Amino acid sequence: MAHSHEHHHHALRPELTRNQALVLAALNEADSPLSAYDLLNRLKAEGLKAPLQIYRALDKLMADGLAHRLESLNAFVCCAKQGHEDSSGTIAFAICTDCGRVDEFADPQIRSRLEAWAESHDFALKQATLELRGLCARCRGPKAPPAAPTAP
Amino acid sequence: MAHSHEHHHHALRPELTRNQALVLAALNEADSPLSAYDLLNRLKAEGLKAPLQIYRALDKLMADGLAHRLESLNAFVCCAKQGHEDSSGTIAFAICTDCGRVDEFADPQIRSRLEAWAESHDFALKQATLELRGLCARCRGPKAPPAAPTAP
DNA sequence: TTGCCGATGTTATGTTATTACGATACACCC
DNA sequence: GGGTGTATCGTAATAACATAACATCGGCAA
Ligand SMILES: [Zn+2]
Ligand SMILES: [Zn+2]
Ligand SMILES: [Zn+2]
Ligand SMILES: [Zn+2]
Numbered sequence: 001m002a003h004s005h006e007h008h009h010h011a012l013r014p015e016l017t018r019n020q021a022l023v024l025a026a027l028n029e030a031d032s033p034l035s036a037y038d039l040l041n042r043l044k045a046e047g048l049k050a051p052l053q054i055y056r057a058l059d060k061l062m063a064d065g066l067a068h069r070l071e072s073l074n075a076f077v078c079c080a081k082q083g084h085e086d087s088s089g090t091i092a093f094a095i096c097t098d099c100g101r102v103d104e105f106a107d108p109q110i111r112s113r114l115e116a117w118a119e120s121h122d123f124a125l126k127q128a129t130l131e132l133r134g135l136c137a138r139c140r141g142p143k144a145p146p147a148a149p150t151a152p
Numbered sequence: 153m154a155h156s157h158e159h160h161h162h163a164l165r166p167e168l169t170r171n172q173a174l175v176l177a178a179l180n181e182a183d184s185p186l187s188a189y190d191l192l193n194r195l196k197a198e199g200l201k202a203p204l205q206i207y208r209a210l211d212k213l214m215a216d217g218l219a220h221r222l223e224s225l226n227a228f229v230c231c232a233k234q235g236h237e238d239s240s241g242t243i244a245f246a247i248c249t250d251c252g253r254v255d256e257f258a259d260p261q262i263r264s265r266l267e268a269w270a271e272s273h274d275f276a277l278k279q280a281t282l283e284l285r286g287l288c289a290r291c292r293g294p295k296a297p298p299a300a301p302t303a304p
Numbered sequence: 305t306t307g308c309c310g311a312t313g314t315t316a317t318g319t320t321a322t323t324a325c326g327a328t329a330c331a332c333c334c
Numbered sequence: 335g336g337g338t339g340t341a342t343c344g345t346a347a348t349a350a351c352a353t354a355a356c357a358t359c360g361g362c363a364a
Contacts, residue, residue: 035350035351036350036351036352037350037351051351051352051353052352052353052354055351055352055353074350074351074352
């Protein structure tokens, strides 16, 4: 255990415990979302044994904005921005159904449109899940221009 | 037990089998989303016994646009429009975290905004999951009484 | 010291979804 | 009638995802 003084203020970016750091590192190394049990399998070697250890770490990482849950996959990704301190308002994910890669983005216009709907329907919007499915640029074709897909 | 030849009509509105009709009726009667196992419990009296009977019926109903899955709840609702024949493009759901009620809507501007993002990122958009969480008009009420959720 | 508190480890259990296999029902053709 | 194909159905078993419950440890303040 080569750890020394990791307890130096900096509550700005809260310290991560060992389990949390392990889970975050595993998510960072992966190039597509991982389920909690995927993570567990990858971290068995580090001594993690029970699902709850993974879920607890994920809860903390998500609370800190360092990871996100993809509801349509029951899986998790690390935040593309390494944590959004700012308005963690409305994040969207474009998920490639072929290679699994995920592109995280925020579109203010979509957000304001959602807020407008909520406003006009007297709905107190707290959170939004926006997940797009399709083929990423790498998987859709070598150079498919925005046109009707030609028969291969 | 009313049985025998229930296959008289044509297929404009595809016929539902008994299991499918039971599941759809249960979803219609509910005032909030039901999980597959909720449905199973409610339909035990009708003779349904196994999860697969529910999931198969749900698959058909969703394919016909008569029901939708809410990814963030792992639950199902009947379609507010009783099936969208048109471009079932981009549907959104506003889910009340208090009473569970769901409001289904489609916003062309949100849809075109998503398509614009996809276009500009060379992403072949196939499907989108849009789920809002918050308090519905009945439950938010600064002046409206909190809707006492009637026990299911 | 003592007591609290947050994080942890461990076991067991609950919830959601699918795989596998066989039976039944009907349409279609020979 | 006797095939063949397809679609649905029933049942059992299992996989995949998530939480409850409880004991323990270590830091830290009164
Ligand atoms: Zn993020
Ligand atoms: Zn891809
Ligand atoms: Zn609908
Ligand atoms: Zn409500």
